[in-house]
Every structure is written in C-alpha cells, then in structure tokens.
Amino acid sequence: MGDHKDLTNEFAVDKIKDLAENIKTCMFCTYNEFRLLSRPMSVQKIDDLGQLWFLSDRNSSQNAEITLNPTVEIFFSEPHDKFLTLHGTASISYDPEIIKELYSPIVKVWMPGGEDDPNLSVIKVVPEDGYYWNNKNGKMTAIAKMAVALVSGKTMDDGIEGNLNLQN
Numbered sequence: 001m002g003d004h005k006d007l008t009n010e011f012a013v014d015k016i017k018d019l020a021e022n023i024k025t026c027m028f029c030t031y032n033e034f035r036l037l038s039r040p041m042s043v044q045k046i047d048d049l050g051q052l053w054f055l056s057d058r059n060s061s062q063n064a065e066i067t068l069n070p071t072v073e074i075f076f077s078e079p080h081d082k083f084l085t086l087h088g089t090a091s092i093s094y095d096p097e098i099i100k101e102l103y104s105p106i107v108k109v110w111m112p113g114g115e116d117d118p119n120l121s122v123i124k125v126v127p128e129d130g131y132y133w134n135n136k137n138g139k140m141t142a143i144a145k146m147a148v149a150l151v152s153g154k155t156m157d158d159g160i161e162g163n164l165n166l167q168n
Contacts, residue, residue, distance in 0.1 A: 005162040012164040013050035019084040029073040030065035044102040058119040088127035133161040
C-alpha cells in the first residue's frame with residue numbers, strides 16, 4: 001500500500017493548490033432536496049486560504065441549488081495520477097471587481113456578454129475538509145508500475161494519500 005499523510009491548515013491548502021490548479025476542471029456537486037447533482041466546472045482561482053473561486057451564470061442550476069443549500073462537494077481527477085475531493089460551503093457574489101479579476105476570454109463561450117454580462121456571478125467555495133491521493137513519481141512512472149503489477153501479480157502502489165482538514 002501507499003503512504004498515508006493527513007494534512008492540516010497551510011499544508012492542506014498547499015496540497016489543494018498543487019492538485020486543483022494543475023487539473024483545473026472538476027465535478028462541482030450541489031444538493032437539491034432529493035440527491036447530489038453534478039456538473040463540470042473550471043476553477044478560476046485558489047486563494048491563499050484554499051478557497052476556490054468559480055464563475056457561473058446567475059440563472060444556473062448550481063446557483064439556485066447553492067441558494068437553497070450551500071453545502072457542496074468538489075471532485076478533481078487526473079487518471080492514474082491525481083485525485084482530490086473537497087467538502088465545503090459555497091456562497092454567491094456579484095462583485096464586479098472579483099468578476100473582473102477572475103474573468104478570462106474563454107468564459108465568453110458560456111457568458112457571451114463578457115465580463116460585464118449582468119448574469120455573471122462568482123461562486124466562492126470555502127473547503128472544510130477533503131481527501132487526496134496522488135502518486136509520488138509522476139504519471140508515466142505510475143502507469144509503468146501498474147503494468148509491472150499487472151504482469152507480476154504484485155502490488156506496486158506508489159501513492160500517497162490522506163485527509164485534508166482546513167478547520168482550525
């Protein structure tokens with residue numbers, strides 16, 4: 001088995017930044033009264049507190065669901081290499097300064113009105129805890145070790161995993 005290392009506070013923030021900034025796209029999950037609902041979203045920024053910032057349409061299902069229940073789950077994955085799950089609380093803002101900071105030209109694909117689009121909103125997620133797994137030596141080494149394990153029948157886990165705790 002791989003190594004286990006739980007991380008707290010700034011070490012947890014560093015791990016979130018390391019994994020999420022490289023993967024970028026996540027499954028952003030909200031809750032309605034019946035179940036967990038998921039959609040892909042791209043994180044625009046991860047600040048020094050480990051908070052994740054997204055741009056979203058004011059009229060989107062995720063905004064409506066966050067308004068009713070701010071609890072969210074976020075899943076990042078890069079196959080064979082990096083995995084990150086975060087549990088947290090989301091809030092919605094319409095602050096034009098934050099929108100301008102987070103906006104990039106690719107957002108225009110979803111929000112054709114640009115950074116001044118009146119339907120553009122910001123979702124901020126404050127993570128409380130999570131779980132990570134990544135390998136120690138990079139994707140190619142992980143794939144090679146999996147191939148060796150498959151042929152040899154031996155376990156060659158090269159991973160490191162642990163819980164993340166951002167609550168003081």
